Amino acid sequence: MTEPKAPLSTDETYDLIASDKVEGTAVYNQEGEKLGSIHNLMVDKRSGQVEYAVLQFGGMLGVGSDYYPLPWEALTYDVDQKGYVVALDKDAIKNAPHYADDEPRFDRDYGQQVYGAYGMTYPAA
Known part of the structure; x- marks a missing residue:
C-alpha cells in the first residue's frame, strides 16, 4: 500500500506563478519605496504572454486610485522584498499613461504609448 502524496502546489513553481498570487503583490522603486500593487495582468489572447501588469497607484484604500499599465518586462521580482x-x-x-474608471482601449496605439513611456519598444504584432 502506498502512502498518499502531498497535494501538488498548483499556484507556484520555481519558474511559474498563478495570476491570483501576482495580483496584490507590492511594487517598489529601486530605492525600496512602495509605489503600489499589481491590480491585474493583461494577457495577449493569442500568444498567452503577459503584456502588462496593471499597477494600482494612489488613492486611499483603493478609492481614488489610478491604474498604470507597466510593460511586464519593466518589472523584476525581488525575493527579499517579496x-x-x-x-x-x-x-x-x-x-x-494611466486610467481611472474609464478603462482604455488596449490597442496598438495605446501599447506604443505605454511602452514608450518606459523607454521600451512595443512588441511587433
Missing part, C-alpha cells in the same frame, strides 16, 4: 521592482520614481509613473 515584490516587484521597477526602475521608476513616483513622478515618472504619475506622468505615464
Whole structure:
C-alpha cells in the first residue's frame, strides 16, 4: 500500500506563478519605496504572454486610485522584498499613461504609448 502524496502546489513553481498570487503583490522603486500593487495582468489572447501588469497607484484604500499599465518586462521580482521592482520614481509613473474608471482601449496605439513611456519598444504584432 502506498502512502498518499502531498497535494501538488498548483499556484507556484520555481519558474511559474498563478495570476491570483501576482495580483496584490507590492511594487517598489529601486530605492525600496512602495509605489503600489499589481491590480491585474493583461494577457495577449493569442500568444498567452503577459503584456502588462496593471499597477494600482494612489488613492486611499483603493478609492481614488489610478491604474498604470507597466510593460511586464519593466518589472523584476525581488525575493527579499517579496515584490516587484521597477526602475521608476513616483513622478515618472504619475506622468505615464494611466486610467481611472474609464478603462482604455488596449490597442496598438495605446501599447506604443505605454511602452514608450518606459523607454521600451512595443512588441511587433
